[in-house]
Amino acid sequence: MSGKGGTGKTTVAAALALALAEEGKRTLLVEVEGRQGIAQLFETQALPYEERKIAVAPGGGEVFALAIDPELALLDYLQMFYKLGSAGRALRKLGAIDFATTIAPGVRDVLLTGKACEAVRRKDRGGRFVYDYVVMDAPPTGRITRFLNVNDEVAGLAKIGPIHNQAQAVMRVLKSPETAVHLVTLLEEMPVQETADGIAELRAARLPVGRVIVNMVRPQVLDAADLELVGSVSRSAVARSLSSTGLGGARRGGHAERLVEPLLAQAEEYAERYALETEQRAVLAELDVPLHELPLLAEGMDLAGLYALARKLRGQGVS
Amino acid sequence: MSRRPEPAQDQDPVREHLSPAHALEIDPLIEDPDTRIVVCCGSGGVGKTTTAAALGLRAAERGRKVVVLTIDPARRLAQSMGIDSLDNTPRRVKGIDDSAGGELHAMMLDMKRTFDEIVEAHADPERAAAILNNPFYQSLSAGFAGTQEYMAMEKLGQLRSRDEWDLIVVDTPPSRSALDFLDAPKRLGSFLDGKLIRVLLAPAKVGGRAGMKFLNVGMSVMTGALGKVLGGQLLRDVQTFVAAMDSMFGGFRTRADATYKLLQAPGTAFLVVAAPERDALREAAYFVERLAAEDMPLAGLVLNRVHGSGAGRLSAERALAAAENLEESRIVDQPDGKAGLRNSPDTYGSSESPARNVTDGGSPATEDVDGAAPEDEPTATDGERSVERLTAGLLRLHAERMQLLARERRTRDRFTALHPEVAMTEVAALPGDVHDLAGLRDIGERLAAGHAELSGAS
Numbered sequence: 210m211s212g213k214g215g216t217g218k219t220t221v222a223a224a225l226a227l228a229l230a231e232e233g234k235r236t237l238l239v240e241v242e243g244r245q246g247i248a249q250l251f252e253t254q255a256l257p258y259e260e261r262k263i264a265v266a267p268g269g270g271e272v273f274a275l276a277i278d279p280e281l282a283l284l285d286y287l288q289m290f291y292k293l294g295s296a297g298r299a300l301r302k303l304g305a306i307d308f309a310t311t312i313a314p315g316v317r318d319v320l321l322t323g324k325a326c327e328a329v330r331r332k333d334r335g336g337r338f339v340y341d342y343v344v345m346d347a348p349p350t351g352r353i354t355r356f357l358n359v360n361d362e363v364a365g366l367a368k369i370g371p372i373h374n375q376a377q378a379v380m381r382v383l384k385s386p387e388t389a390v391h392l393v394t395l396l397e398e399m400p401v402q403e404t405a406d407g408i409a410e411l412r413a414a415r416l417p418v419g420r421v422i423v424n425m426v427r428p429q430v431l432d433a434a435d436l437e438l439v440g441s442v443s444r445s446a447v448a449r450s451l452s453s454t455g456l457g458g459a460r461r462g463g464h465a466e467r468l469v470e471p472l473l474a475q476a477e478e479y480a481e482r483y484a485l486e487t488e489q490r491a492v493l494a495e496l497d498v499p500l501h502e503l504p505l506l507a508e509g510m511d512l513a514g515l516y517a518l519a520r521k522l523r524g525q526g527v528s
Numbered sequence: 529m530s531r532r533p534e535p536a537q538d539q540d541p542v543r544e545h546l547s548p549a550h551a552l553e554i555d556p557l558i559e560d561p562d563t564r565i566v567v568c569c570g571s572g573g574v575g576k577t578t579t580a581a582a583l584g585l586r587a588a589e590r591g592r593k594v595v596v597l598t599i600d601p602a603r604r605l606a607q608s609m610g611i612d613s614l615d616n617t618p619r620r621v622k623g624i625d626d627s628a629g630g631e632l633h634a635m636m637l638d639m640k641r642t643f644d645e646i647v648e649a650h651a652d653p654e655r656a657a658a659i660l661n662n663p664f665y666q667s668l669s670a671g672f673a674g675t676q677e678y679m680a681m682e683k684l685g686q687l688r689s690r691d692e693w694d695l696i697v698v699d700t701p702p703s704r705s706a707l708d709f710l711d712a713p714k715r716l717g718s719f720l721d722g723k724l725i726r727v728l729l730a731p732a733k734v735g736g737r738a739g740m741k742f743l744n745v746g747m748s749v750m751t752g753a754l755g756k757v758l759g760g761q762l763l764r765d766v767q768t769f770v771a772a773m774d775s776m777f778g779g780f781r782t783r784a785d786a787t788y789k790l791l792q793a794p795g796t797a798f799l800v801v802a803a804p805e806r807d808a809l810r811e812a813a814y815f816v817e818r819l820a821a822e823d824m825p826l827a828g829l830v831l832n833r834v835h836g837s838g839a840g841r842l843s844a845e846r847a848l849a850a851a852e853n854l855e856e857s858r859i860v861d862q863p864d865g866k867a868g869l870r871n872s873p874d875t876y877g878s879s880e881s882p883a884r885n886v887t888d889g890g891s892p893a894t895e896d897v898d899g900a901a902p903e904d905e906p907t908a909t910d911g912e913r914s915v916e917r918l919t920a921g922l923l924r925l926h927a928e929r930m931q932l933l934a935r936e937r938r939t940r941d942r943f944t945a946l947h948p949e950v951a952m953t954e955v956a957a958l959p960g961d962v963h964d965l966a967g968l969r970d971i972g973e974r975l976a977a978g979h980a981e982l983s984g985a986s
Binding site for chain 1: 571572573574600603803806807808837838839842846849850851853854857911912914915916917918919921922923924925926928929931935959960961
């Protein structure tokens with residue numbers, strides 16, 4: 210799940226994880242950017258670097274969450290392959306871990322995607338997948354292709370060695386039909402543009418583009434016929450109408466009459482936004498990707514809202 | 529429903545105004561000849577770039593020679609300033625009002641180009657070519673975590689040292705965390721000339737003294753481990769890169785330190801940009817705390833996209849009640865009750881489009897008739913009917929606006945409660961995007977007027 214900053218991709222990722230967990234499924238929600246956005250959403254304490262159950266979905270499903278810390282992931286990885294124990298701590302002291310996770314090309318990204326892919330493939334003793342779905346709250350659209358494709362890049366750079374192998378394995382999972390990169394956007398020019406660019410980049414890198422989810426869609430209050438009327442309606446008719454509901458006098462200077470201009474001004478702003486949104490919807494429709502919409506929650510985001518969004522996603526057949 | 533007397537006019541001010549102590553005055557800040565750098569920072573999607581551009585334009589039109597360094601501007605915004613070609617040098621922006629003697633220049637950061645330029649400036653051509661062709665360098669400069677931040681600060685340092693401009697306005701990169709640009713230069717700087725690199729170069733040279741023994745062991749394990757993890761080829765690339773960069777090492781650290789000091793200098797002002805939303809303001813609060821911890825001079829907070837209302841005295845509750853009242857009277861007039869239902873902006877993704885209901889023939893599509901007044905209106909004419917419908921819509925729109933206002937105010941107040949010391953200006957929301965100089969000028973006006981509007985008479 211990716212999206213331009215500020216479009217609510219963490220929220221949508223969490224809602225999707227919930228939606229997918231319904232009917233007794235188990236999903237893992239993975240955070241890679243160290244912001245603890247998931248913990249805030251689910252109103253729990255900061256997530257440690259371990260998989261932890263954070264929510265129960267209707268129908269008995271479970272949502273687990275994991276905040277991947279690249280530094281710990283590297284130590285994990287070294288431990289697993291080289292039994293590095295205390296040398297690992299020494300590495301850390303020297304800044305080698307910092308080096309490897311922050312600077313060394315793509316290593317950080319390989320570790321992050323690698324950890325997620327490991328969760329995807331993990332099976333329990335009975336040979337059943339531990340998680341039915343893994344949802345990653347990924348970096349923003351502007352960096353998503355580089356983030357996911359960095360495995361290719363590392364595979365090119367490090368031509369042999371474990372990082373190379375790991376990268377190859379990760380790329381196989383990411384490019385498989387079991388993976389989908391969903392993009393979250395708003396009905397605004399920049400996010401829509403970035404979504405279009407992101408889709409083009411993903412397609413060029415042959416990464417599987419999933420769906421576009423338009424988030425925070427405002428309810429339609431006035432329709433096209435109303436908006437047409439806004440420009441031509443008689444001010445006094447509106448004033449009379451306001452007055453008829455007890456909002457004051459319709460005469461010049463009366464309270465209802467004085468409401469008319471500000472209310473119509475708000476309607477004109479609405480009309481402008483409506484036109485922009487219509488334009489952006491048209492741009493999105495040309496992307497040839499399934500589109501979904503989630504409403505703006507008037508009371509702001511909270512846990513109840515999250516479940517409501519999950520229901521919407523389910524209702525729209527996203528899961 | 530009995531008619532109430534005229535609503536009281538003296539209560540419910542549109543919004544609680546900021547006290548003057550909180551007001552961030554933009555004009556004195558950007559006009560002050562001692563202000564040389566303004567850094568706009570904040571989380572993604574809050575209008576940082578637009579704010580930076582608007583500030584630059586305003587300062588220029590007030591007589592200063594300004595350069596705006598943008599990181600990732602929206603295409604049309606970039607076009608409006610004539611910097612849509614990415615060539616990493618400031619371009620003069622045409623079409624500004626230069627009657628006060630100011631100039632506006634703008635540039636878009638090309639981080640790879642900036643990195644290349646540093647290399648070219650500090651190494652002889654042969655060495656430079658070796659570095660530029662090194663695969664490790666190529667992926668490093670093409671934008672791994674931190675490079676963009678480092679290069680933004682590097683460019684800022686360059687612009688400042690040329691001393692060609694009165695004022696430099698910088699936009700910060702859209703990082704995973706708004707704080708990255710403070711940390712990344714240090715990290716990259718210390719990596720590029722740190723111990724680690726030297727170890728990679730020549731492990732044998734370090735150590736020797738008894739006290740270093742532990743370190744020494746750690747290091748050889750580490751080079752070995754890195755070699756294993758990354759693969760020999762990559763490690764060799766890094767080593768070649770490091771060898772070629774050797775002459776520049778001191779440089780990186782020094783430059784990173786110099787830029788850091790520049791940010792702390794009295795001529796620098798930080799503006800934290802946010803929108804009145806919970807996440808953006810939470811990030812802004814972190815930022816404010818971090819800047820204070822780093823002794824970075826914070827000028828104040830720009831709160832973008834704040835909503836207002838010309839009819840603020842009409843509360844959401846009353847507006848909704850009135851809208852219902854109007855709609856009810858319509859339902860009474862239309863006993864089949866169609867009128868109340870006019871709300872189905874559902875998805876296009878889902879298969880059931882309204883069109884299908886109709887073409888499928890059978891069902892008379894009841895819901896989507898949408899109050900298109902039937903001919904057999906007994907009491908009201910079509911005109912009156914649609915005016916009432918419109919009025920109800922206007923009232924609902926207003927109620928929504930008032931709820932939004934209340935929510936924004938709560939969010940803002942939470943921030944000011946935590947950080948009462950931070951001056952603030954508010955910029956009213958625009959219905960559309962900004963993509964020309966006139967639009968930027970308008971934002972500039974709003975930035976400067978933000979505090980006046982807020983602290984003025986209610």
